[in-house]
Amino acid sequence: MKLQHYLGGLEGLDPISLETRIFVEAWEERIFGIHTAMMALSSQLELDATSSTFNTEWTWADLRKGAESMNPFDYFKYRYYEKWLGGISGYFVAKGYIARAELDARTKAFLSSAPAMPRGGDAEVDARVRKYLLIGDDPKRERSAPPRFAAGDTVRVADPNSVDHTRLPGHLRNKVGVIDSVYPDAYAYLCDTGPDGLGKAMPAYCVKFDPEDLWPGNTETNFTFYADLFEAYLEPATAS
Amino acid sequence: MERFEYSRDREAVNAARARALEALLIEKGVITSETVDKIMAIFATEMGPFNGAKLVAKAWVDPAFKTLLAQDTMAAVEQMNFATKGAGAEGEHMKAAINTPEVHNLIICTLCSCYPWPILGLPPYWYKDPSFRARAAREPRKVLGEFGLNIDPTKEIKTWDSSAQIRWFVVPERPEGTEHLGEEQLAALVTPESMMGVAIVKPPSA
Numbered sequence: 001m002k003l004q005h006y007l008g009g010l011e012g013l014d015p016i017s018l019e020t021r022i023f024v025e026a027w028e029e030r031i032f033g034i035h036t037a038m039m040a041l042s043s044q045l046e047l048d049a050t051s052s053t054f055n056t057e058w059t060w061a062d063l064r065k066g067a068e069s070m071n072p073f074d075y076f077k078y079r080y081y082e083k084w085l086g087g088i089s090g091y092f093v094a095k096g097y098i099a100r101a102e103l104d105a106r107t108k109a110f111l112s113s114a115p116a117m118p119r120g121g122d123a124e125v126d127a128r129v130r131k132y133l134l135i136g137d138d139p140k141r142e143r144s145a146p147p148r149f150a151a152g153d154t155v156r157v158a159d160p161n162s163v164d165h166t167r168l169p170g171h172l173r174n175k176v177g178v179i180d181s182v183y184p185d186a187y188a189y190l191c192d193t194g195p196d197g198l199g200k201a202m203p204a205y206c207v208k209f210d211p212e213d214l215w216p217g218n219t220e221t222n223f224t225f226y227a228d229l230f231e232a233y234l235e236p237a238t239a240s
Numbered sequence: 241m242e243r244f245e246y247s248r249d250r251e252a253v254n255a256a257r258a259r260a261l262e263a264l265l266i267e268k269g270v271i272t273s274e275t276v277d278k279i280m281a282i283f284a285t286e287m288g289p290f291n292g293a294k295l296v297a298k299a300w301v302d303p304a305f306k307t308l309l310a311q312d313t314m315a316a317v318e319q320m321n322f323a324t325k326g327a328g329a330e331g332e333h334m335k336a337a338i339n340t341p342e343v344h345n346l347i348i349c350t351l352c353s354c355y356p357w358p359i360l361g362l363p364p365y366w367y368k369d370p371s372f373r374a375r376a377a378r379e380p381r382k383v384l385g386e387f388g389l390n391i392d393p394t395k396e397i398k399t400w401d402s403s404a405q406i407r408w409f410v411v412p413e414r415p416e417g418t419e420h421l422g423e424e425q426l427a428a429l430v431t432p433e434s435m436m437g438v439a440i441v442k443p444p445s446a
Binding site: 013017021039054075076080088111115118129133136166167187214223230 | 243244246249253254255256257258259260261262263264265267268269270271272274276277278279280282286287323324325328329330331332333350351353357361362363364365366368369370371373374375377378380381382383386387393394395396397399401404405432433
């Protein structure tokens with residue numbers, strides 16, 4: 001069980017940060033840009049090949065797996081983009097693009113002076129990145145079977161084992177809700193999550209929950225909670 | 241408050257590590273020396289909350305468009321001539337939650353930071369903060385109060401948790417006293433926070 005999967009409803013936390021900036025340190029833009037370029041150049045996309053030497057897969061699922069595998073105290077300790085910096089650096093080392101010693105030495109060099117950044121690269125690489133941003137990576141697929149549930153159906157949220165990644169918010173496990181709407185077609189997820197159940201395209205639903213069922217006697221009134229859930233996470237409410 | 245101890249050179253090391261990584265990736269041909277700057281330029285001019293503000297302003301002046309935005313969000317977005325058209329990374333499938341006198345909507349992502357990039361750009365820090373994600377799910381009124389927004393107890397709050405592949409945003413209510421304003425002037429009033437549900441749009445005099 002990972003705390004990162006069960007954040008919804010967690011008590012005892014501090015007042016909300018009202019920080020409205022997107023980046024609070026200049027370097028954060030750089031790691032955000034690197035991540036976005038990796039997603040755009042990722043090998044599974046059906047975009048024109050470029051001269052980029054990036055030849056492996058990198059999606060949100062990879063970034064999320066990294067964050068979900070962290071020590072939960074560190075997850076709270078480090079700022080959002082610090083987690084990205086750690087995860088992305090680790091990926092390039094693990095995949096052999098960069099040697100750990102090389103990254104450490106270069107970091108040291110930048111700490112003690114400000115070496116000029118290298119220049120160059122093929123414009124086609126940046127063209128693919130732009131194209132990816134403008135069109136995205138559509139997860140929608142044709143349905144292979146009709147959806148199991150219809151609007152108005154009462155459903156119970158499943159409680160599958162999660163291995164390294166899930167899209168099921170922990171506070172909804174085993175809870176009963178009502179299908180508010182059925183999204184058209186089917187949605188694929190970025191990777192196979194094993195016994196958790198995601199991977200192949202499946203219907204997705206917007207499910208309505210009464211917060212009083214989620215946190216009895218410990219929530220607010222005149223409030224409704226909605227969550228978008230993949231079909232693998234839902235069972236008929238009668239099954240127990 | 242600081243609950244954790246950090247090394248004194250925390251930010252200097254982070255900055256050096258990020259520069260070192262980018263330099264090595266350029267040298268090894270993974271990205272170019274322009275890649276990151278070009279990405280940031282797209283978010284500064286083509287994918288950002290300025291698009292969402294135009295959508296909201298159009299919905300305020302055009303009731304048919306507002307209805308379309310509620311019923312088929314992507315069809316409405318497609319009419320806007322944004323660089324991303326009816327698509328874009330993290331916005332392939334978007335849904336609008338429309339505020340009314342009876343309902344106030346709030347978007348959250350309890351698992352990570354899902355956000356409709358083509359129309360809102362990148363999420364502010366508070367939205368990514370684990371405390372917001374944890375607390376807004378269970379006690380939205382209290383959380384909104386910390387943002388200085390007190391929702392009348394008789395008004396329903398609907399919270400939308402983006403855990404699948406759909407990205408949500410809020411269409412705030414048009415403030416009173418703006419009948420004389422045109423679409424462009426109206427768009428200038430719309431803040432990112434109001435399109436996430438932690439603020440309302442204030443009239444220009446406020």
